[in-house]
Amino acid sequence: MAFPVHRPRRLRNDARLRKMIRQFSVGPQNLIYPIFVVENLDQPKEIGAMPGQKHWPVEQIHEPVVEALQAGVQAFIIFGVPQNKTSDGQSALGDDSVVARAIRHIKDKCPEAYLITDVCLCAYTDHGHCGLLDEQGRVANDASVDQLARMALAHVSAGADMVAPSDMMDGRIEAIRETLDANGFEDVPIMSYSAKYASSYYGPFREAAGSAPGKGDRKGYQMDPSVIRDAILEMELDFSEGADILMVKPGLPYLDVVKLAKDNFCCPIAVYQVSGEYSMIKAASANGWVDEREVVMESLLSMRRAGADLILTYFAVQVAGWLKGEK
Ligand code: PBG
Ligand code: ZN
Numbered sequence: 001m002a003f004p005v006h007r008p009r010r011l012r013n014d015a016r017l018r019k020m021i022r023q024f025s026v027g028p029q030n031l032i033y034p035i036f037v038v039e040n041l042d043q044p045k046e047i048g049a050m051p052g053q054k055h056w057p058v059e060q061i062h063e064p065v066v067e068a069l070q071a072g073v074q075a076f077i078i079f080g081v082p083q084n085k086t087s088d089g090q091s092a093l094g095d096d097s098v099v100a101r102a103i104r105h106i107k108d109k110c111p112e113a114y115l116i117t118d119v120c121l122c123a124y125t126d127h128g129h130c131g132l133l134d135e136q137g138r139v140a141n142d143a144s145v146d147q148l149a150r151m152a153l154a155h156v157s158a159g160a161d162m163v164a165p166s167d168m169m170d171g172r173i174e175a176i177r178e179t180l181d182a183n184g185f186e187d188v189p190i191m192s193y194s195a196k197y198a199s200s201y202y203g204p205f206r207e208a209a210g211s212a213p214g215k216g217d218r219k220g221y222q223m224d225p226s227v228i229r230d231a232i233l234e235m236e237l238d239f240s241e242g243a244d245i246l247m248v249k250p251g252l253p254y255l256d257v258v259k260l261a262k263d264n265f266c267c268p269i270a271v272y273q274v275s276g277e278y279s280m281i282k283a284a285s286a287n288g289w290v291d292e293r294e295v296v297m298e299s300l301l302s303m304r305r306a307g308a309d310l311i312l313t314y315f316a317v318q319v320a321g322w323l324k325g326e327k
Helices: 015-020 062-071 098-109 141-157 172-182 200-209 229-240 252-264 275-286 292-306 316-326
Strands: 031-038 054-057 075-081 114-119 162-165 191-196 245-249 269-273 310-313
Touching: 031 062, 031 098, 031 316, 054 062, 062 098, 062 316, 075 098, 075 200, 098 114, 098 141, 114 141, 141 162, 141 172, 162 172, 191 229, 191 252, 200 275, 229 245, 229 252, 245 252, 252 269, 252 292, 269 292, 275 292, 292 310, 292 316, 310 316
Parallel strands: 031 054, 031 075, 031 310, 075 114, 114 162, 162 191, 191 245, 245 269, 269 310
Antiparallel strands: none
């Protein structure tokens, strides 16, 4: 037998053949674009720590949506930044909340947009925690869950197509599912931030959402980066409580968790390429240290390879534009 029998390079020499035998790809239908809507804002404002991303007034929140739809992205996750913060996060609940108004505004201008809302109290509480505090200043799980279920119902009542709880309280998926069902919304899916780690990669987002905790950190409810068993437990709980889609967050540093999710759960898996991942690539490419487009596509492809069906990414519109140019 001639040496070597197997020459893997045979299949790599021709660009047409490489394309024929690809296993994974990224398409605009896999992407969800996060947008920030800010109460009482006069005009759009760049988010300093996230170059290319903006704060939008309610009246103009359709503008990034129109741009994304034109590029081929159809799904959005909406983050609200309210004017008033209170200890109970009351401004998250009304039918006049910044997110409820944004949903109605977008649905009016772009009915084809698929709207997901982030359900969490941290941008609405004056203490900046994702739930409510008890007298000792600890995050009170069950009271928080009730408030989160009310928040989810308010979003869906305003027209949200899906809700995505990101708070990491125990039992919130069951509570949200029950509340939605009891109000005739049994067909509205829940995408759960299931395996959400206490990560420093959220830094730029907390500037964007004004949601950094005033005192303490989120380690009492978000997962410890040195542990993987909780990921299985959290996903099992959320799935059994009725979550339709399980999310892993952050993205690139946690692809082992994405793979674990894919291999163990019979539902779509989402991954969040978070603000820190975004800003790091932006900073490096602005300096000419990496090629932005190549690095972004390679990162998203890695997430698809690990098993992500859906990717939440601030690059969504740019990526869809690049993909269009490729055809
Ligand atoms: C709110 C929330 C956060 C993110 C999404 N929803 C921040 C946090 O948990 O502190 C992070 C998104 C990002 O960094 O891009 N709970
Ligand atoms: Zn939160």
